[in-house]
Amino acid sequence: MTAGHPARGEGAIHTGAPNTNTANTDRARRARPGALESALRARRDAGHKLLVPYLTGGMDDQWLITLEALAGSGADAIEVGIPFSDPMIDGATIQEASLRSLVRGTTPDGILADLSRIDVGVPIVVMTYYNLIYRAGHERIAGMMAESHVSGAIIPDLPLEELEPWAKAADSAGVATVLLVAPSTPSERIAAICGRSRGFVYAVGRMGVTGEQAVLSASARQVAERVTAVTDIPVCVGIGVSTPEQAAAVSEVADGVVVGSALVRRLLEGEGPEGAAAFVSSLRRALDAG
Amino acid sequence: MGDPGLSGRFGQFGGRFVPESLVPACMELEEAFRSAWADPAFHTELDDLLHHYGGRPTPVTECPRLSAELGVRVLLKREDLAHTGSHKINNVVGQALLARRMGKTRLIAETGAGQHGVATATAAALFGMECVVYMGEVDTQRQELNVFRMELLGAEVRPVSSGSRTLKDAVNEALREWVASVGNTHYCLGSVMGPHPYPWMVREFQRVIGEEARAQCRQLLGGSDPDVVVACAGGGSNAAGIFAGFADATTSSLVAVEAAGGAAMATGIPGVLHGMRSALMQDEEGQILEATSISAGLDYPGIGPEHAHLAEVGRARYESAADDEVLEAFQRLARTEGIIPALESAHAVAWVIAAAKRSEMPSGSTVLVNLSGRGDKDVAQVRDILRAQR
Numbered sequence: 001m002t003a004g005h006p007a008r009g010e011g012a013i014h015t016g017a018p019n020t021n022t023a024n025t026d027r028a029r030r031a032r033p034g035a036l037e038s039a040l041r042a043r044r045d046a047g048h049k050l051l052v053p054y055l056t057g058g059m060d061d062q063w064l065i066t067l068e069a070l071a072g073s074g075a076d077a078i079e080v081g082i083p084f085s086d087p088m089i090d091g092a093t094i095q096e097a098s099l100r101s102l103v104r105g106t107t108p109d110g111i112l113a114d115l116s117r118i119d120v121g122v123p124i125v126v127m128t129y130y131n132l133i134y135r136a137g138h139e140r141i142a143g144m145m146a147e148s149h150v151s152g153a154i155i156p157d158l159p160l161e162e163l164e165p166w167a168k169a170a171d172s173a174g175v176a177t178v179l180l181v182a183p184s185t186p187s188e189r190i191a192a193i194c195g196r197s198r199g200f201v202y203a204v205g206r207m208g209v210t211g212e213q214a215v216l217s218a219s220a221r222q223v224a225e226r227v228t229a230v231t232d233i234p235v236c237v238g239i240g241v242s243t244p245e246q247a248a249a250v251s252e253v254a255d256g257v258v259v260g261s262a263l264v265r266r267l268l269e270g271e272g273p274e275g276a277a278a279f280v281s282s283l284r285r286a287l288d289a290g
Numbered sequence: 291m292g293d294p295g296l297s298g299r300f301g302q303f304g305g306r307f308v309p310e311s312l313v314p315a316c317m318e319l320e321e322a323f324r325s326a327w328a329d330p331a332f333h334t335e336l337d338d339l340l341h342h343y344g345g346r347p348t349p350v351t352e353c354p355r356l357s358a359e360l361g362v363r364v365l366l367k368r369e370d371l372a373h374t375g376s377h378k379i380n381n382v383v384g385q386a387l388l389a390r391r392m393g394k395t396r397l398i399a400e401t402g403a404g405q406h407g408v409a410t411a412t413a414a415a416l417f418g419m420e421c422v423v424y425m426g427e428v429d430t431q432r433q434e435l436n437v438f439r440m441e442l443l444g445a446e447v448r449p450v451s452s453g454s455r456t457l458k459d460a461v462n463e464a465l466r467e468w469v470a471s472v473g474n475t476h477y478c479l480g481s482v483m484g485p486h487p488y489p490w491m492v493r494e495f496q497r498v499i500g501e502e503a504r505a506q507c508r509q510l511l512g513g514s515d516p517d518v519v520v521a522c523a524g525g526g527s528n529a530a531g532i533f534a535g536f537a538d539a540t541t542s543s544l545v546a547v548e549a550a551g552g553a554a555m556a557t558g559i560p561g562v563l564h565g566m567r568s569a570l571m572q573d574e575e576g577q578i579l580e581a582t583s584i585s586a587g588l589d590y591p592g593i594g595p596e597h598a599h600l601a602e603v604g605r606a607r608y609e610s611a612a613d614d615e616v617l618e619a620f621q622r623l624a625r626t627e628g629i630i631p632a633l634e635s636a637h638a639v640a641w642v643i644a645a646a647k648r649s650e651m652p653s654g655s656t657v658l659v660n661l662s663g664r665g666d667k668d669v670a671q672v673r674d675i676l677r678a679q680r
Binding site: 084085086087088089091095102107108109129130131132133134135136156157158159160161162179180181182183184185186189193204207208209 | 297305306307308309310311312313314315452453458459462465466469470471472473560561562563564565567570572574575576577578
């Protein structure tokens, strides 16, 4: 990427790995290096805003059906949570979904095995906490993700300074490591994070944990502006984006949004795949109208 | 036990595994601590507060009757006599001073047994700061009196009902709250755990225990050091504090005693929780297990990263004591010496009793026990247990 402020839509794709040029036609559907970023860039550069709904893996017995319903309702990628016993950056809604999932006996291997058996047609990004990765072994779990055609991973408690052992394994496996930028991140650090982030950059919309809010934080637009000013990688804002109106508002400056708690709450309340699909469709319409 | 550097590493342990939102705050805190710790004026103010307000230095007490029974010479470092009844005051006075220096107006804390919560509430009152303490719901019940104590001191106690509803979950909740309030709030973490710089900073604030104790022992023992130094460990702050006076300067054996149901060193393996890499009780997948102990303060599935390192390099040993041994030690120290220890500290006493019985320490050995807190807070709980046993 050129220095300074590249025009959005004109940067090179980070493949995150030596360019082995694994073909699109690889029907083993192993994750292709750079797949997440190229898919999101293509959508963005075609003039669309990006919609990335979040779902906690294994939270109920219909979660794979829900996943397909999300993909069919306008999601550009889907974030799948692998539940951890101590979800430090999650608020009450996702804590509850994680707990339900763990009570059902969900394991990281089980979620990845489930994901390997389906193809929803949009990239899957897993979100989990570092201890599960560390326990499983970096190379082993990165390889499993790739084999389950997971194209990216978000590990919120693994900041830039601690990233390397994982990122190396993820790069080799062709799994994009999506990094977070927070409202508190100083400018020079934003540039460093964007330089190492793959797939997209997750701009944290507010200082706080995941959860719905009635009014979009001013920090959501601000962080999106600060990040898009220094990178050409797609930038999605998540945490505290709860409604179609908020999604549309923040997407005026960001490339798209991640919506988690507002969706997961509907699922916890029993709205099922149909309710989830209806909500994601409403987000899609708001983004397309913007 | 030195400076873990900018990466906060003690060998392979430690580090700073926190969400990006908190990274700048941890860096700011590290910078502020480095600057304060190098500033003689900060030390003068801290020492003055610890002396005139905190009641330092705390004495080292001979235990003639217990010693006669056990056949080893038992000395107690009396942190139970510090203001608020435990060593926790050393750390919170330091952190509150630092918070004021950083312009923060609000303190949040986690607490298990309530001792750190009470100490933080005390420091907040002293400095005129707002204070919120997160405490597991289970612990608010078994340490009801400490909840009221914190409220008396003007703090708000928020019960935590997630997970195991004990110390681990109180830390999660305090970290979550810190993300949302980091602008004006200092997270006054109570032990040598969490993300860098906490494990190092809290050990440095607790180092005073070890430095005092070493000088006091040399006086008592004609210039020599105790053969064994023993402390209980949950997160491990009182152990780190007393070890800091002996680890590099002496050849004394160092022993930390965990709760048998929270023995991260005995049953844990390396992992990452609460911002640090350390030994953690966890399952095959890496889900954190719930610790169980009679003592709320040791009910923690991890331990501070420097302890994991001291164990790895062989400088300290990590043992455990079971609840029944602890209850026995609690009563025995009360009867033989007229000192009612905190249930946490009774773990250290329990190990000494067991080790003496096993003749693990040669007859005539000198053992220094860090009596980290007093047992007033535990009296009602112990009464109920003993009544139920009868």
